[in-house]
Amino acid sequence: xxxxxxxxxxxxxxxxxxxxxxxxxxxxxxxxxxxxxxxxxxxxxxxxxxxxxxxxxxxxxxxxxxxxxxxxxxxxxxxxxxxxxxxxxxxxxxxxxxxxxxxxxxxxxxxxxxxxxxxxxxxxxxxxxxxxxxxxxxxxxxxxxxxxxxxxxxxxxxxxxxxxxxxxxxxxxxxxxxxxxxxxxxxxxxxxxxxxxxxxxxxxxxxxxxxxxxxxxxxxxxxxxxxxxxxxxxxxxxxxxxxxxxxxx
Numbered sequence: 001x002x003x004x005x006x007x008x009x010x011x012x013x014x015x016x017x018x019x020x021x022x023x024x025x026x027x028x029x030x031x032x033x034x035x036x037x038x039x040x041x042x043x044x045x046x047x048x049x050x051x052x053x054x055x056x057x058x059x060x061x062x063x064x065x066x067x068x069x070x071x072x073x074x075x076x077x078x079x080x081x082x083x084x085x086x087x088x089x090x091x092x093x094x095x096x097x098x099x100x101x102x103x104x105x106x107x108x109x110x111x112x113x114x115x116x117x118x119x120x121x122x123x124x125x126x127x128x129x130x131x132x133x134x135x136x137x138x139x140x141x142x143x144x145x146x147x148x149x150x151x152x153x154x155x156x157x158x159x160x161x162x163x164x165x166x167x168x169x170x171x172x173x174x175x176x177x178x179x180x181x182x183x184x185x186x187x188x189x190x191x192x193x194x195x196x197x198x199x200x201x202x203x204x205x206x207x208x209x210x211x212x213x214x215x216x217x218x219x220x221x222x223x224x225x226x227x228x229x230x231x232x233x234x235x236x237x238x239x240x241x242x243x244x245x246x247x248x249x
Contacts, residue, residue: 005017005018020032020033061073061074076088076089076112082117083117084114084115084116084117084146085113085114085115085125086113086114086117087111087112087113088112088113088114089111089112090109090110090111090112091109091110092106092108092109092110093106093107093108093109094106094107095107105131106131106136107130107131108128108129108130108131109127109128109129109136110126110127110128110129111126111127111129112124112125112126112127113125113126113127115143115144115145115146116145116146116147118147121147123143123144123145123146123151124143124145125141125142125143125144125145126140126141126142126143127140127141127142128140128141129158132158132160132161132162137156137158137160137162138156138157138158139155139156139158139162140153140154140155141153141154141157142154156179159179160179161179161180162179163176163177163178163179164176164177164179165177171187173185173186173187173188173189174186174187176188176189176190177190178190178193181193182196183195183196183197183198184196184197184198185197185198185199185200186198186199186200186201187199187200187201187204188200207230208228209228209229209230209237210229210230211229211230211232212229212230212231212232213231213232213233214231214233214234215233217229217231217238217245223240224240224242225240225241225242226239226240227239227240228240228248229245231245234247236248237249
C-alpha cells in the first residue's frame with residue numbers, strides 16, 4: 001500500500017477519517033477526488049468493505065442544498081467511444097452459491113445503454129436480467145428506439161418460463177400470464193392451458209364490448225370483421241361481419 005490510514009479509536013462521536021472540503025463556492029471546476037487506473041482491474045478499482053453486521057448503507061450520497069429539484073445524483077459517463085447499442089453503465093449484484101467452496105454468482109444485472117447515437121434523435125435503453133435456473137434471463141427491457149418511433153417496454157425478452165402477475169386489492173391474480181404455457185388469465189393462475197385467454201370469477205361479470213349509440217357506431221372507421229359493440233340505442237350486442245353491423249344473437 002502506498003498510503004494507509006488506520007484508526008484504533010473507540011470513540012462513538014461523529015467523525016471522518018478523511019475530510020476533503022472545497023469551501024469556496026466560486027471554485028466550480030474543483031474535483032475533490034480523482035482516481036485513475038490505466039490497467040484492466042483484475043478485481044475492482046475501488047473496494048469498500050464492512051466486516052460488521054451492517055444494516056446501514058456502505059455508500060451514501062447527500063445533497064443538503066435547500067431546493068426541491070437538486071437530488072443526490074450518481075452519474076455513469078461513457079467516454080471515448082460512440083456507437084449504436086453501446087453499453088453506458090451497469091450495476092451487478094453478486095452473491096455466493098452453495099458450491100464447495102462457494103462461488104461468486106451474478107444473480108441480478110442492470111445495464112443502461114444507447115440504442116441510437118444519431119445527433120438529434122438519440123435513443124436510450126435499459127435492461128434488467130435476473131438469474132433463472134443458473135442462467136441470467138433478460139426480464140425487462142425499456143427503450144431500444146433506433147431511428148424512429150420504436151420505443152418499447154418489453155417483458156421477458158429472454159423468452160423463459162416467466163409469469164407476469166398484477167395483484168389486486170382482493171385478488172392475487174388480477175392479471176396473470178403463464179410464460180411456460182403461453183396463456184393469459186384474469187382472476188386466476190391460468191389452468192386451461194389449451195386456451196390462450198381465461199377468465200375466472202363467481203362474483204363479477206365481463207363486459208367484452210364498448211357501449212355506444214347507433215349514430216356513434218356508424219361514425220366508426222376502419223372496422224374489420226369480428227368487431228363488436230353494445231348498441232345502447234337498440235340494447236343489443238352487435239358484431240361487424242365485414243360489410244355491415246348485425247345483432248350477435
